[in-house]
Amino acid sequence: MDEPRVTQPGPVPPCPERIAVYPGSFDPLTNGHVDIILRGARIFDRIVLAILVNPEKTPLFTIEERVATARDVFRDEPRVEVDAFDGLLVDYARRRGAHVIVRGLRAVSDFEYEFQMALMNRRLVPDIETVFMMPAEAYTYTSSRLIREIFALGGTISGLVPEIVETRLREKFAGR
Numbered sequence: 001m002d003e004p005r006v007t008q009p010g011p012v013p014p015c016p017e018r019i020a021v022y023p024g025s026f027d028p029l030t031n032g033h034v035d036i037i038l039r040g041a042r043i044f045d046r047i048v049l050a051i052l053v054n055p056e057k058t059p060l061f062t063i064e065e066r067v068a069t070a071r072d073v074f075r076d077e078p079r080v081e082v083d084a085f086d087g088l089l090v091d092y093a094r095r096r097g098a099h100v101i102v103r104g105l106r107a108v109s110d111f112e113y114e115f116q117m118a119l120m121n122r123r124l125v126p127d128i129e130t131v132f133m134m135p136a137e138a139y140t141y142t143s144s145r146l147i148r149e150i151f152a153l154g155g156t157i158s159g160l161v162p163e164i165v166e167t168r169l170r171e172k173f174a175g176r
């Protein structure tokens, strides 16, 4: 039987700035995402909230809308940058000079998918590390999918998303 392939980390990079990428769909951005990125901003010099352009999915908010909303939310956070990306995440991280991918872990149920992605990304680029961060307990049950569903069905989501996101959701559903 073949030995499992071991991916060793590369040499410690000369790193004038510790840059992390926090990727996701953010459709919409929730307070759980905000919590993670603000925690990340305390650890890294720069954290890039990187929104995936996914032609296979029909999102509620366009990529332009998601970028504009996130930029509004983090306009007073100099360490937070908002960007859009397509293609492989590790290629994007490399282009941005990031050695860390940040992902939020809310519950054990997130683990399997996250573990698989982290190891696959490591196989693709061994010197990019995935760092998992836990949001405040209050957000452990928040997800973009549930926010979309609850809002569409007339339930309250206040306190679970930034105010500006709630406004944008109201505008979006008013136009339907």
Ligand code: PNS
Pocket: 023, 024, 025, 026, 052, 087, 088, 089, 090, 116, 117, 118, 120, 121
């Ligand atoms: O918020 P999401 O939808 O759970 O984020 C998933 C995301 C964007 C992190 C993942 O789908 C991704 O990295 N997509 C980019 C394409 C890629 O690199 N795929 C291989 C992952 S191992």
